[in-house]
Amino acid sequence: MPPSPTKSLHVDQLPVRIYATLGELAAAAAEEAASVLTAAIGARGRARAIIATGNSQDQFLDQLTKRAGIDWSKVELFHMDEYLGMPITHPASFRRYLKQRVFDRVRP
Numbered sequence: 001m002p003p004s005p006t007k008s009l010h011v012d013q014l015p016v017r018i019y020a021t022l023g024e025l026a027a028a029a030a031e032e033a034a035s036v037l038t039a040a041i042g043a044r045g046r047a048r049a050i051i052a053t054g055n056s057q058d059q060f061l062d063q064l065t066k067r068a069g070i071d072w073s074k075v076e077l078f079h080m081d082e083y084l085g086m087p088i089t090h091p092a093s094f095r096r097y098l099k100q101r102v103f104d105r106v107r108p
Contacts, residue, residue, distance in 0.1 A: 002031040023059055030063035034070055041074045048076045051102060053094045058101070065105040072106040 003024040005017035019025040033049070040047035051061070079098050088095045102108070 002028040026059035026063045029060050030067060033060075033064055034067040037070050037075060041071055046074045046076065048078070050078045050080055051098060052080055053097045061101045065102060070106070072108045075106075075108040077102065077108045 003019060005028070006020050007018040009016050017028070019028060037047045037049065051057075077098075079094050082094045083090075083092065086093050088099065090096065
């Protein structure tokens with residue numbers, strides 16, 4: 001069960017949930033993302049998602065890739081951007097980041 005937010009509110013029509021720690025936020029976001037992915041697979045036989053990169057995503061991606069019940073073979077993932085001409089072997093490569101944190105863990 002995901003952690004409960006410490007505070008919930010709406011800004012206009014946008015629901016906002018505040019968590020005590022980054023780890024709790026990551027767990028809740030991963031639970032919600034997993035639910036959306038599995039619902040899409042159930043409804044359409046596949047799911048697509050755009051994955052962001054960077055330190056702010058580390059715990060979220062760790063939590064998401066550990067979630068049971070996602071048929072990753074039916075998930076198509078996209079990354080938001082990449083540096084032009086940067087090889088995947090470069091430490092700042094977004095492709096490298098996603099390979100290490102997502103594609104090597106689950107096989108979408």
